[in-house]
Structures are given as structure tokens and as C-alpha cells.
Amino acid sequence: ILGIDTSCDETAAAVVADGREVLSNIVASQVETHQEYGGVVPELASRKHIEAINYIVSRSLAEAGVTFKDLEAIAVTNRPGLIGALLVGVAAAKSLAYCHNLPLLGINHIEGHIYAPFLRMVHDALPFPHICLTVSGGHTLLVEVHEGWQYKVLGSTQDDAAGEVYDKVAKYLGLGFPGGKVIDDLAQKGNPSAVKFPRPMRNTDDYQFSFSGIKTSVRYFVEKARRAGLLVENGQQAIEDIAASFQAAVVDVLVYKSLRAVKATGAAAITLTGGVAANSHLRASLKLAAAEIGAEVYYPPMNLCTDNGAMIAGIAYQKYQQGLRDGLSLNATPKGSIF
Numbered sequence: 001i002l003g004i005d006t007s008c009d010e011t012a013a014a015v016v017a018d019g020r021e022v023l024s025n026i027v028a029s030q031v032e033t034h035q036e037y038g039g040v041v042p043e044l045a046s047r048k049h050i051e052a053i054n055y056i057v058s059r060s061l062a063e064a065g066v067t068f069k070d071l072e073a074i075a076v077t078n079r080p081g082l083i084g085a086l087l088v089g090v091a092a093a094k095s096l097a098y099c100h101n102l103p104l105l106g107i108n109h110i111e112g113h114i115y116a117p118f119l120r121m122v123h124d125a126l127p128f129p130h131i132c133l134t135v136s137g138g139h140t141l142l143v144e145v146h147e148g149w150q151y152k153v154l155g156s157t158q159d160d161a162a163g164e165v166y167d168k169v170a171k172y173l174g175l176g177f178p179g180g181k182v183i184d185d186l187a188q189k190g191n192p193s194a195v196k197f198p199r200p201m202r203n204t205d206d207y208q209f210s211f212s213g214i215k216t217s218v219r220y221f222v223e224k225a226r227r228a229g230l231l232v233e234n235g236q237q238a239i240e241d242i243a244a245s246f247q248a249a250v251v252d253v254l255v256y257k258s259l260r261a262v263k264a265t266g267a268a269a270i271t272l273t274g275g276v277a278a279n280s281h282l283r284a285s286l287k288l289a290a291a292e293i294g295a296e297v298y299y300p301p302m303n304l305c306t307d308n309g310a311m312i313a314g315i316a317y318q319k320y321q322q323g324l325r326d327g328l329s330l331n332a333t334p335k336g337s338i339f
Contacts, residue, residue, distance in 0.1 A: 001320065002074045002096075003313025004057065006089030007081030007109045008138065009033075009040045011052040014309030015064035015071075019317030020120035023064035025303065025310040028052045031178065038177045039167060046084035053092045060309065068100040075316030078106035079333045080138070086332035094328050105316045106326045110139055112311035113273040115149070116300040119314050123298055127268045130298075133258045135282070136274035137163035137178075140254075142207045142261050145271070149318050154261055155207025162250055163276045165211040169246055172222045173239055183243045184279050190237070190244030195221060197249040207257055211250065218246050251282050255289050262295050272299040275306045 001019075005012040014025040030048045034040050061067060076093035078086060090106070097104040114132045117123055128147040131154075134140070140163075141156035160168075163180060170179025175186075200213040222242065225231050231238050258270055270290055276282060277299050287297045304311060 001313040001316050002057070002060065002071050003107075003309040003311070003316060004053075004074070004076040004089045004093050005109065005112065005307050005309050005312050006049045006053065006085050007077045007307060008085055009045045009048075010307045011049050011056050012307055012309040012312075013056045013060035014313050015060055015066055016119070016310055016313035016317065019314050019321075020118070022119055022310045023066070024060045025308055026056050026060045026063065027303070027306070027308055028056050035177050038171050040082070042082045042084055045082055046088055049085055049088035053088055057092065057096070068096070068102070071100070071102055073103040073105055073316065073320055075105040075107050075312050075319075077109045077112065077312055078330060079108055080335045081109055081332075083332060083334040086334070090330060090332045094330060098328060103320070104326050104328065104330060105319055105324055106330045107312050107316050107319070109307075109312075110134060110141070111149070111151075111315050113139075114143060114145060114151070114271070115315040115318070116273050116304045116308075116311040117271045117298045119300070119304065119310060122300050122304065126271065126298060127296070129265065129267050130269040130271055131258060131261045131265065131267045132271045132273060133254060133286070134274045135162045135254060135272070135276035137161060137167065137276075139274060140209050140211070142258060144261070144265055144267065148322075149315065155209065155257070157209040157211060158201075159210055159212035160215060162209070162211055162254065163274070165215045165250065166276070168215050169218050169243075172219050173242065175239075180276060180279065183247060184281065186240045186243040187247040187281060188244075190240030190242070192244040192248035194241035195245035197221075197245055199249055199253050202253045202256055207261055209253065209257065211253075214246065214249050218242065247279075247281055251279075251285050254282060255285050258286060259289050259293065259295075262290070263293065267295070269296040269298060272297060273305065278302050278305040
């Protein structure tokens with residue numbers, strides 16, 4: 001199956017066999033395009049997808065050593081995401097499916113992330129049911145995943161996604177875009193107890209998240225520190241301490257709620273997916289906390305944490321086996337539930 005993903009700012013295509021074997025996985029990043037704006041500009045993202053899509057698809061087929069005649073189906077992310085970006089991938093997939101007389105499957109981007117640890121190049125097997133923590137620039141949610149890829153959403157963010165907050169905090173600190181890796185790197189050199197940032201909704205009885213309060217708290221702290229000349233006086237160390245303290249607050253909430261979900265459901269494992277799954281502190285903290293209750297933690301390698309076509313082709317295989325087919329009337333929608 002050929003999988004295509006253009007949900008945000010990465011043009012991706014991959015070929016996956018039998019839902020597990022990744023034959024190719026090509027991704028064109030747009031980071032340099034959006035850096036000067038401090039965030040993703042939707043119109044620019046759409047234009048870059050148009051420029052790259054044909055080349056990325058061709059390269060994915062060439063690297064896999066297959067042609068369209070070898071494919072059984074074409075899958076494409078059609079929800080959720082930036083509407084203009086999604087439309088580029090959907091239009092390309094529909095055109096290819098029509099020209100080569102291949103079945104077409106519209107795939108939920110979040111389901112792709114949930115599936116990513118299941119790919120053969122990552123793990124041989126995953127236990128069911130398990131709890132999936134999906135954390136990215138656009139999504140933060142806890143999902144109970146059952147055999148046959150059936151889902152029960154336990155909770156999600158009520159405002160900003162965790163990855164989005166990383167980008168905003170990086171902007172407040174003058175660290176550029178994107179913010180995830182740079183904050184993670186700085187945090188490793190700072191004191192996570194230097195600043196007591198809030199942990200919104202950590203102790204509520206549900207599995208909902210909220211990160212807007214942490215973002216606002218960091219912003220006020222940074223503004224106050226700058227007025228007092230502290231960031232200039234202490235320089236890099238002050239920024240490292242802020243980064244470490246902010247990251248500690250976010251990770252604390254994510255890990256605590258994930259472990260509580262495991263205990264409540266009796267699941268044997270946790271999967272960590274999405275762009276923020278590449279965060280070293282989150283990986284280490286979740287693994288350590290899970291070990292204390294005897295739960296395994298699985299996460300994809302770095303190249304499958306961020307948006308990619310392999311995860312789309314992988315979950316599409318499962319849908320294809322279940323009989324899912326979408327016609328050429330398939331359309332893109334900026335929102336989409338995995339219910």
C-alpha cells in the first residue's frame with residue numbers, strides 16, 4: 001500500500017507491505033520555510049506540498065522497488081489537519097487511484113500515529129489492550145486501543161496541544177521554531193526545580209489535559225525576568241533552568257495521567273506516539289514510571305514519531321482487510337474524530 005500524508009508541514013509518502021514491512025518512507029520537511037515566521041503558515045505549507053508531492057511519491061516507489069502495478073491500494077490522510085495541506089494529498093491520491101484503477105482509503109492522521117509502534121521495523125508485537133499517549137503539535141490524547149484497532153478515547157487536551165506549547169515557549173525564550181528539540185536539549189543542562197510552574201488538571205478525576213496555563217505562566221515569568229534583567233545577567237543558565245522547569249511540568253502531567261489510565265484499565269502496556277514522543281525526558285520518565293507498576297512502554301524510532309506516510313499505509317492495511325474502501329468523492333476535513 002502507498003501511504004501519503006500532507007496533514008501539516010511535511011510532505012510524506014511511503015510503501016508498506018502487509019501492514020508491517022516498511023519498504024520506503026520519504027519525508028520532505030518544510031521547517032526552513034516556516035522558521036522565519038515562528039510557526040507554520042498554512043498557505044505556504046499548501047504551496048510547498050504542491051511543489052513536492054509528485055517527487056516524493058515517485059521517490060517512495062523507486063526506493064521500495066515497486067511500480068503502481070504492484071500496489072493493492074493507495075491511502076491518504078484526509079483528516080484532521082490544515083485544510084489546504086490535506087487537499088493537496090487527497091487530490092494527488094484520488095488522481096493516482098483513478099489513473100491506475102486502485103482502491104482508495106481515507107485515513108485519520110491520529111490513527112496513523114497510534115499505529116506507528118506496530119510497524120515491523122519497530123516491534124514484533126504489541127499487547128492488546130494497551131494505552132496510547134499521542135502527543136504532537138496539534139494533538140494530545142489518551143486512547144485505549146483494543147484488538148482489531150478499535151479505540152476508546154479516554155481524554156484529550158481542552159486547549160493547546162503539548163507540542164504547540166513547546167513551540168510557543170521557545171518563541172518566548174527567543175529560541176526559534178520548532179521548539180521541541182531545542183527546549184529538550186536546553187532542559188538537560190538546566191535545573192527542573194528552579195521554577196515552580198503549574199500542573200493544570202493533573203489531579204482531576206478524568207483524563208483531560210490543559211497546557212494553556214503552563215504556557216501563560218512561562219510567558220509571564222519570562223517577561224518579568226527580562227524586566228528585572230535576570231535573563232541578561234544570568235544568560236544561558238537562566239534560560240536552561242526555565243526550559244527544564246517548563247518541560248518538567250508538562251512531562252509530569254503527561255506521565256501521571258498515562259499511568260493512572262493504565263492502572264484503571266488494567267492494560268499491560270503504554271505506547272508513546274506523535275512528534276513529542278521524540279522528547280528524551282518524556283521517554284525516560286514514562287519508561288521509569290511504567291516499570292514501577294510492571295507495564296511495558298513502546299515508542300517508534302525518531303523517523304516515525306513525526307508525520308510520515310508509513311504509519312498511514314500501515315493502518316490502511318488493517319482497514320483494507322476490514323473491507324474499507326473510499327470512492328473518488330473522498331474529501332478532506334480539518335477535523336476528524338477516531339471514534
